[in-house]
């Protein structure tokens with residue numbers, strides 16, 4: 139294909155790893171590429187936790203402007219950071235093959251005991267905070283905003299005993315040696331999209347180019363799982379970052395299974411569902427699981443979260 143593909147990305151090390159990964163896949167397929175770094179609100183505002191800056195698209199908005207103006211052809215995001223509904227003039231073209239999905243505990247202490255009294259864990263995720271309250275009640279959490287490098291610096295300075303992070307980012311940044319515990323994804327169920335890289339473009343991008351990019355970058359099984367998870371998130375959320383979780387997997391029977399739920403901020407109430415459907419019904423599965431969670435008391439949990447934030 140004739141043109142040079144301009145790849146828009148945030149400038150953090152993880153974002154650049156992802157952008158270079160995309161570039162490498164495209165170059166291997168014979169396309170030429172260029173990486174364009176775009177700074178987002180989420181990279182600049184580091185003094186407030188994400189639920190306070192109005193998490194809607196804080197890591198994606200400026201990249202989306204770049205797509206609209208044609209400054210870039212595609213934008214690369216961690217799928218987890220992409221809002222549940224994207225603007226009508228843009229589309230998610232591809233979801234790349236997912237990395238191992240679970241959360242991990244990272245520390246400089248070689249024998250970190252998760253059950254030690256007074257353990258301080260750094261995280262700014264409402265989901266992780268709530269799950270830690272429930273499953274590791276001996277631990278307290280402390281805010282850990284900023285990109286992975288910033289958080290690791292704070293860890294090194296001794297602000298926490300350990301950080302709770304997505305395995306995917308830790309592995310991509312080659313910090314595997316600091317992983318002390320793998321948290322089971324059946325209990326610490328990850329956030330929608332964790333571990334996958336999403337490719338966004340303007341709907342107006344040339345159709346043949348879109349098709350070519352999709353053919354190279356999209357991973358069918360991951361795309362099906364993300365469809366279920368994102369439908370779940372879309373149905374669940376009231377626009378704010380909420381402690382919901384959703385992990386879809388393909389089963390040996392050829393169906394898609396979704397483990398989705400919601401936890402109250404204090405970790406006291408946990409609502410979860412595990413259901414399956416045909417892979418062609420992934421979106422409907424996400425909607426159904428979310429509707430059931432909402433009907434079983436999820437509405438009340440969401441209302442109390444809204445109240446706590448107001």
Ligand SMILES: NCc1[nH]cc(CCC(=O)O)c1CC(=O)O
Pocket residue numbers: 216217218219302303304305306307331332333334335
């Ligand atoms: N918003 C933070 C964010 N977005 C994507 C990742 C990790 C990589 C991934 O899940 O794909 C992280 C850091 C973390 O949760 O530890």
